[in-house]
Amino acid sequence: MAIFSSYHLKTDLNRRKLFSTFVGILSLSLLLNVQILAAADATVSVIVHYPNGHVVEYQKQNAYSPEMIDKIFTSKLRSWPNGLPIQAFILPVNNPVHREFVHKYLNTNVYQIQRIWNRLIFSGRGIAPIELLNEEEMIQNVYKTPGAVGYISTRNLYRLSQTSILKESK
Amino acid sequence: MFPAMHLRNRFGKSACRLSCAMILASAMAASPASAEVQANAFISQGFIKSYDSPFLTKDSEEGSFKLNEIGLNLNWIYNSDWRFSGQLLSQTFGDIYEGEPKIDYLLADYLLFDNGLNRAGIRAGRVKTPYGLYNDSRDYPSSRPGIFLPSAIYFEGLRDFMVSTDGVNLYSTHFLSGGTLEVDAYYGEKSSSDDSLELYLLKGIDNRGDINRMRKYGLNLYFEPNALPSMRFNYSYMNAEPLIDLDPAITGLISDARYAVGLHMLSAQYQYKNHIFSSEYMDIQTHTDIEYTFQPSDNIDTKGHAYYFQWQWLPLPSLETWLRYSYYLGNNDKRDEDNLRGYSKVSTLALRWHILPELNFTAQYDHRQGHANIPIFPEYDDNEMDKHWSVLSGQLNYHKKF
Numbered sequence: 021m022a023i024f025s026s027y028h029l030k031t032d033l034n035r036r037k038l039f040s041t042f043v044g045i046l047s048l049s050l051l052l053n054v055q056i057l058a059a060a061d062a063t064v065s066v067i068v069h070y071p072n073g074h075v076v077e078y079q080k081q082n083a084y085s086p087e088m089i090d091k092i093f094t095s096k097l098r099s100w101p102n103g104l105p106i107q108a109f110i111l112p113v114n115n116p117v118h119r120e121f122v123h124k125y126l127n128t129n130v131y132q133i134q135r136i137w138n139r140l141i142f143s144g145r146g147i148a149p150i151e152l153l154n155e156e157e158m159i160q161n162v163y164k165t166p167g168a169v170g171y172i173s174t175r176n177l178y179r180l181s182q183t184s185i186l187k188e189s190k
Numbered sequence: 191m192f193p194a195m196h197l198r199n200r201f202g203k204s205a206c207r208l209s210c211a212m213i214l215a216s217a218m219a220a221s222p223a224s225a226e227v228q229a230n231a232f233i234s235q236g237f238i239k240s241y242d243s244p245f246l247t248k249d250s251e252e253g254s255f256k257l258n259e260i261g262l263n264l265n266w267i268y269n270s271d272w273r274f275s276g277q278l279l280s281q282t283f284g285d286i287y288e289g290e291p292k293i294d295y296l297l298a299d300y301l302l303f304d305n306g307l308n309r310a311g312i313r314a315g316r317v318k319t320p321y322g323l324y325n326d327s328r329d330y331p332s333s334r335p336g337i338f339l340p341s342a343i344y345f346e347g348l349r350d351f352m353v354s355t356d357g358v359n360l361y362s363t364h365f366l367s368g369g370t371l372e373v374d375a376y377y378g379e380k381s382s383s384d385d386s387l388e389l390y391l392l393k394g395i396d397n398r399g400d401i402n403r404m405r406k407y408g409l410n411l412y413f414e415p416n417a418l419p420s421m422r423f424n425y426s427y428m429n430a431e432p433l434i435d436l437d438p439a440i441t442g443l444i445s446d447a448r449y450a451v452g453l454h455m456l457s458a459q460y461q462y463k464n465h466i467f468s469s470e471y472m473d474i475q476t477h478t479d480i481e482y483t484f485q486p487s488d489n490i491d492t493k494g495h496a497y498y499f500q501w502q503w504l505p506l507p508s509l510e511t512w513l514r515y516s517y518y519l520g521n522n523d524k525r526d527e528d529n530l531r532g533y534s535k536v537s538t539l540a541l542r543w544h545i546l547p548e549l550n551f552t553a554q555y556d557h558r559q560g561h562a563n564i565p566i567f568p569e570y571d572d573n574e575m576d577k578h579w580s581v582l583s584g585q586l587n588y589h590k591k592f
Contacts, residue, residue, distance in 0.1 A: 087416075090419070091365070091370065096363055096365075096370055096372070097306070097365070098304065098309065099304050099305075099306050099309075100306065101306045103304075103305075103306070105270055112547060113547040114546075114547050119507065127419065127420065127461075128461060129464060129504055129507075130507070131504065131510055131542075131544065132461070132466065134332075135327075135332075135333055138327055138330050138332065138333045139326065139327040139333060141228070141230055141263060141265065141330075142230070142261070142263055142277065142327050142329060142330040142333065143295075143318040143326035143327050144265075144275040144276070144277065144295045144297050144299075144313070144317065144318055145318070145326070145361075146273075147228050147265050147267065147273075148228075150228075151591065
């Protein structure tokens, strides 16, 4: 009986140690993540390479429905109604514009959407959207790729007309 | 103590081979913005410590680092119809898998048609098995809900047989008025040079026969309703028949032995803000035929079931947590808890901290009752297993895109 009690005591102590370890890891994570919370504040707009060759804000065009955005960025929808292949571009996971886009347009969080893309990549079922370095690259790539779709911060939408003018002048 | 030297040598060899492959991949891959070739690599190193029973290796009660994965993945889009994809993987999983590089999958994908609303194609080669919410991406550490998937549903001890099939996979996607439907059907065989299936089915008694191949076919339906965009449903059916080569020493008594298992699984997932609730329920039906030389044959049918409930919560942008309860009962007619390998009840707490976008750390604690579906390692001894036991594990994962 004494051995039995001592065994239970030992097991109990072990479990308390495990619990303390878990609480420790959780506290550390909470502490180190507080700064990241403050960074996530941006307003985002989806842009698309329109059939006429211009890049326009997705909400201000009539050819494609708003419901398609979610299907495109989860790689379910892979061609436009006219048969042109869709090429989706994304920004890095720690970019506030990317976080806002995932939250606002895909109604999920960056790790859940990353899991959907990882499922495609690591199961051989398909490929994920192409990750670009920044908004500058995003604008350039959407311009030069027919069928492309991406997103930028709303305050940078004015650059679409500038890039369009530059392109036409060439 | 830990067999550090041995571990380093083993780890070093596979790491060296895969490093060469990674250099090759980075040379093949064009700029990061290329759609033609995408290469991804990952490496993870874990630690396991079990209490009151060994887990994966007989050394786990002292603590063991025999838990690592190195993978290299390539996707090559040849043109709009053809795509090629493959993954090289090295896994050290206690004493079950010892780090030898293996081809995880290698396939050619041909798009039969795509009219926007409907798309269909065929994959051939070694294709991943679509089964439940997590099976086809279970090799990538950051895709798993914690370090280990719920064994009640995903049969951790039979990972190689579960994860892929050498054969064909027909797939299609349909945008319907009610929602999005993805359909997969597959047929093929899977062989493995290790003894995991033999150990699993014959409990390590190696003088009965060899079981290194399994015939598989199945169907997977995935549905996202338009009316409930935060809900996902999945149905999986898998029929698996291990091909048993009887040992000549016993063929005088048993002329033939056949075993088949049919798995039906329903999955549901619901997301509300930073909370994701998932549940999967599996119905298990087995059929065994043993034909004896000198007596009537035996036909044994069993039915069992398994399920889990999981709550995932993201309290912070870089922190994921999981709370899960899973249950497995191999035979509904044998509910006694004396047979430790016949059932399991597992409560799991796990968290993942995304230190950097490419780097994360995962910790998992399992409180376990019963030993069903626990991988059987060499020197596994039923007498060493306690009814109540627990496992603490940690894993550092690094992922790189080329």
